[in-house]
Amino acid sequence: MKYAESEPDLEGIRYAASREQLRQQRQECQMQLEQLYAVLPITQWTSLVNDMHDHVAARAAVISEYELDAVGYGPPPVPYAFVAFGSSGRRESTLWSDQDHGLIISDVDHEEKEKYFHAYGRHLSNLLEYLGYEKCKGKVMCSEPLWRKTLEEWKRQIISWHQDFSWEPVRSLMIASDMRFIAGERSLAAAWKQFFEHSMNESPEMVTAILRNTVRHKATMNILGQVVTERFGEHAGDFDVKYGVYIPLVNSIRYMALQEGIGETSTLKRLERLTLLDGGNMLLENCQRAFLTALTLRAAASFTVNNGIYSSSGFLPQSELKKKPLLYKLRDSLTTVKRTHRALQRRLWFAERRRL
The missing domain is CATH 3.30.460.10 (Beta Polymerase, domain 2)
Incomplete structure (x- = not known):
């Protein structure tokens, strides 16, 4: 359409x-x-x-x-x-x-x-x-x-x-x-x-250093598969879309793109190029779906306008988390974030072992 x-x-x-x-x-x-x-x-x-x-x-x-x-x-x-x-x-x-x-x-x-x-x-x-x-x-x-x-x-x-x-x-x-x-x-x-x-x-060691930075992120889903929300402050009960799902995906896909010498800056274009290099990779397909969800949730995050300056909190209000279709998509995306994180942690472990 x-x-x-x-x-x-x-x-x-x-x-x-x-x-x-x-x-x-x-x-x-x-x-x-x-x-x-x-x-x-x-x-x-x-x-x-x-x-x-x-x-x-x-x-x-x-x-x-x-x-x-x-x-x-x-x-x-x-x-x-x-x-x-x-x-x-x-x-x-x-x-x-x-x-x-x-x-x-x-x-x-x-x-x-x-x-x-x-x-x-x-x-x-x-x-x-x-x-x-x-x-x-x-x-x-x-x-x-x-x-x-x-x-x-x-x-x-x-x-x-x-x-x-x-x-x-x-x-x-x-x-x-x-x-x-x-x-x-x-x-x-x-x-x-x-x-x-x-x-x-010319700097493979820097790619490993980027991987080291990439695997650091806050836990956003517990072992029971429940979404972890903010516990304290003005956003208590809300979900941090930016650092909970969006940034981990951006950083992970950026690392994979840099490792392959992909010059694109768009996350979706990086994913497209990565998929061409490794067709049939289910994790990449899941990352693409999760990233589209992340974009949707970022656009739905609460925002303010103060003296004409637009500012987003980056948080999804807890009222939105009560909507089951949205919650299911968020859980699915966080599962992908978790699996991607584990895969990159394994890469880092092997990279660090090679340095010994």
Whole structure:
């Protein structure tokens, strides 16, 4: 069935002339997508949501240039690429996802380069907040020096991460592996991606370190097959969709894709490629079904809007858990998460044994 006539019009976002127009267009598109959630397949709905986010982010990058020029910074002194990480890099953002992005700046010399992009990174992140995107609590944003670098600086950073197998550098490398181009000079993102993939091929020990990070996750189903909910706090009785089912699947599939040299960032596309390499693998088929359930549940998680900024709790309210069809799907997905986790734990055990 086709739903093209129901798809939101993105032209208003694409050609917004000011931050005020862009905010209004994002809000109108947001309301349309909220209504479409009930009638569209989750994959199509998620794709439309991320089309909106991509268009808003790309237009925000341009408007930031205009606004900096208007206050005396002039145009960008050298080319740059504005890129996405996290769920945005995987095109899996919900309507309420926060910011996850960075800058890849040309290595061309210019005396104003550092000053300009320092201001530009902060300005763009603040503009995105004005447009309704909550700032990343982990500070994965182009306003931060760690995620705003020249191409050569990025190469040195990636090499540095590969030399340290502790938790934080490995986590940063995992985040970076989901990089996707949004706006600016595409060739910079392509060069970054090529270097990143080459460095992964040259570092089998890092793949094992990523596996070590991947198998750490909270228990979300007990030995009786019951869903484990939050025990305390404001979400007591609710289920943590993000860290209970979504992130474990994302991390597991990312690890398998990196091990096979798959360059896709989308989790579903990674699964498609993995399935082509290992047809008939029931675990991969189960992962695909579980992941679609995870996307559906993430979109149903509770959210708030405060001063125009959208924010999701990542929790499924306990009232939703009383719906038996949903609960059955969740249990089925958690069973897949558990089996995948065990399979990866065995891989890690064999990998660690080979190192002895």
